Amino acid sequence: MSTDTKKSPGILHWLDENFENIFLVSGLLAIIFFITWQVIYRYFITPLVERAGAAVWTEEISRYIFIWISYIAVSVAIRKRSSIRIDFVYQMLPPRLQRISWIFVELIFLMLTLTITYYGWGQIERLQRFPQHTAAMRIPFLIPYLILPLGFGLMSLRLVQSMIKQIKVTGVLDSIIGAVVAVAVMSPCVLAEYIDPVPALFGYFLIFCVTGVPIAIGLGMSALTTILCADTLPIEYLAQVSFTSLDSFPTMAIPFFIAAGVFMGAGGLSQRLLGLADELVGGMYGGMALTTVATCMFFGAISGSGPATVAAIGALTIPAMEERGYSKTFAAAIVAAAGAIGVMIPPSNPFVVYGIAAQVSIGDLFIGGIVPGVLTGAVLMGYSYYAARKNNWRGSARTRTVGTVTRAVWDAKWALLVPVIVLGGIYGGLMTPTEAAAVASFYGLIVGVFIYRELDFRKVCACCVEACETSAVIIVLMAMATLFGNIMTIEDVPGTIARAILGFTSSKIAILLIINVLLLIVGVFMEALAAIVILVPILLPIVTGVGVSPLHFGIIMVVNLAIGFLTPPVGVNLFVASGISGTRIEQIAKASLPMIALMIVVLLLITYIPAIPLCLVGGAG
Template sequence: MATNMAPTAVGAPSQEKTRRGFLQMLNDDFEKPFLFIGLLSIILIITFQTFYRYIVTNLVEDAGSAVWTEELARFIFVWISYLAAPLAIKKRENIRVDIVFDRLSQKWQHIFWMVNNLCFLVLGVVVAVMGMDMISMQMRSPQIAPALQIPYYIPYMILPIGFSLMVLRLVQDTYKEIKRSSIMHGIAAAVITALIFIPVLLGIDFGATTVLFGYFLLFLVIGVPIGISLGLASLVTLLSSGSLPIDYVAQISFTSIDSFPIMAIPFFIAAGIFMGSGGLSERLLNLADELLGPLPGGMALATIATCMFFAAISGSGPATVAAIGSLTIPAMIERGYDKYFACAVVAAAGAIGVMIPPSNPFVIYGVASQASIGKLFIAGILPGVLTGLVLMAFSYWVSKRNGWMGEEKERSVKSIAKAFWDAKLALMVPVIVLGGIYGGLMTPTEAAAVAAFYGLIVGIFIYKGLNRHNIVDSFMEVCSTSAIVIILMAMATIFGYIMTVEQVPAKIAGFILGMTNSKIVILLLINVLLLIIGTFMEALAAIVILVPILLPIVTKVGVDPVHFGIIMVVNLAIGFVTPPVGVNLFVASSVAKVKLGDVSRQVLPILGLMIAVLLAVTYIPEISLMLVND
């Protein structure tokens, strides 16, 4: 008997360990396989759609059309967007306003972090429950997707699944926070959260507009992520006013991002991450150094030029600073440049990343304003190049005055040609994106998908920077980064609709136009507003919140929507380097391991030059519209 039981006794702990290991894997990595497969699928599907339309249909007479591809890709995109949000919660990545939060004591930071989680939890539970109600309704009265011929309740299932996972991750994070601090802090957070919602639960009527903006500002101040602040403020307003059913929040959470143009966002992010993983930034820097290195401030000039090249791939300011700054800031310091100047130059040059196409802020502005994304892309080229040239002129002047000369090494036509050849695959990305769009071959979303596919192939098989050790992490970075933006857009759509119902944009437009109808004064006031907002709010969030308010005002005084998009993006790009919250400054100072305050002082004259460029772009529309009109 004993001998028969021995294996069981030995095996039981082993089985228990295996079971715990499996549960731990589900706990830690549940979303990752779905996100990896989903992102890879939509890249391949849209790339296939593009090549099928322009190659297969021309070669095969009766090839037909692959109408199912776009619909399938959209549904998968919605699924991975909401499946990636729990991953972002777990990694504590989100877009929030931290000005007040960062100044709290450690005790109150613990408490208000839990308050933020509990507020997010409220929205997650509501959307999950309302999502189940929508699925039940769809099952009773089925609606069929036109291309795939599947019931709509199948794609809509992501609402209860995705938001339930968010709730799970929020509960886990709150539990960890309680363990870090104390149960009393958890109780205090629960009490504060209850007090926040008590006025609505008691039915106190403050007026829909007051509730909408009052709660939005309150959630922002206490550090709730901006997208969730928009969704919660909308939910509270619907509860207090009763103007629309609550399940509207769940419905718009799906339909607002079931959009082909919005899919360009993860594709452009993916292209930048895939190409950056393969040593792309180093090849671009070598090319710029060959061309500009001999001049005074040669490394600074090469840095700015490289940022301009990289901007045409990544579409992101902070990503440009991280990729280029990690190489150039140490190199500039080694060659005798002032380390604060080096950080300031890289931070400012990184802002060009959202001006030169492809640019995610242009995609979001185009969706919010219904302006042509293709026209926005081409209109951003000259302002981006002008900003780069101004920064290069300033760097040249400062370097010459301080004796920071370029690196002395032999340069020749042969070495320059070799640098071009080494960087050829990186330089092809803007050609693919812009050539495809303006050649009429691809939509911006298709061009983005092809660029992501190209970056994947180059990263795996040619540069070989993408491998089994980092490819999953690269995919997860794409998913979590884009999910934050996508959820922000979904919640902003709900917020914007309530503003429209309450006629908020019309009232604000009437108020401003009642003071003055001068285009010059109105644009100046808007620039000042955007510069202030850019100091504490991320550019993407500012765009989705402010476009519905400001666009009606500028169009009434004759400003072209495409021109206004450039004004907005250039303006908010300055916010990337505006103390005290400029994210590019944070990235640059962390690379150089210097104090943010010292870098902020060094960047002030550069900010003055960037504002001068902004004023030129604002009051000389031809800078933006010259290439568009041609």
């Protein structure tokens, strides 16, 4: 009896800690295998087997599993409090107000999840009364739609658990204060008979952003409050769009590319890339700094993420630069700056998000990012060489020959094949970007487990959870931005802003300068992906009105917002580099100022000379 009593809490605790992880690991691996099988089936099975047909079921079931694991992963993000939010106001608050703010934030979050849970169950009841089936597998739509009440219900449970823990830390009185503030903020949309939708939409969004509510939740809650204030849309629409906005094959490229980068970082590919870069440029002045930039460019062509690039490469190169006498602040700053190249060189998650938001070819955006990424890498290398000569930071003194370079290339061959697989598959017409991303994930998994043997079962599970959690934060942001954007469209907000700016000036040069300054300011306070999903519907009509192609503007926007990875208070690359190096963010930010200036020069070149970024895509635009 006593033994069972001791064991039972252990099992329950394990389930509580790992419940979501079971679904995330099995779900992510399943969709990677399904989409990889889709490609294999198309090119190897269909030509050999008569009447084999098409494997249409793989895409359909993968989309629905993708929606399920995306929303389940949000529960993991809730527990870890890992979300995209503007927290510079939070950072300035005294500890007591910080604790109170968490009660406010999580209560606002809970209001949204409970609302979607309730109306999600309404969708289930309608599908019970009027059954519908999926096109390929004839699955009742009720099954995929169950994620709305179950997924958002699980989020609600995790939020309640988190609030209970926070109340113990904050205290009952202060927790009541936080709850009263939340009720007070929400009361106008319930008590007022009517509030104009545009002030309600943007007013509430501003309040939620400033108070540290995750941006995705701020978008969803400001849409909900506007619906309550002005009856802009049926409230049931929130649940419907929460599902349909993710039911998209191109959107699945995001978790696949993130998974590929995570698998390859944990699987040892980053170390091989570092060895190759060291052989190529490590012997020059500033050799390790040059190696860092080159490796970030290589790794950017795998991960598609700035912070992931800084984490994977910085952990190896910052200590190595310190050993060679480099300033610790310079070492951290050059890694943070070079990490921004990770979102320019394809594959790039911001390009995927922009392509979906603006309906532009993701493949063309990838190609358009190559030259800006290489240019940025070149100017950062030039600055590294200059700083090294000035401070007498020499490269590692050892013999480098054709033989040593060849060996380094051979050691890194599996990593170097990734861009060939992704870009070759896309531009060879063999795979869509989503299929190429899935194949890259599968490839990274196989290399890490069976070739380098640095991924065991536990590490694979951890990589899957990390990839799902990271991508879910982005994907939920896109879903809530769809709600926000639909209300903006109904109220003609983008058109009104476009007409106002074009009425002020019709100069293409002036408008691009204004937009670049705006984006640089936005990048200081807002994460790049959030800025893209919010601003694309507003800015795209303006730039197309003066003859800038959506493709060219996408490249401008991503390169501009990449600079935001280096600018506090939301410069995520700075946070990662600070954590690795143990250096204060202010010191790293100060050391990165010349690098930011050089990156702005590159931005101006690609803005006003379209032939530079578009030269590899036939000069389109």
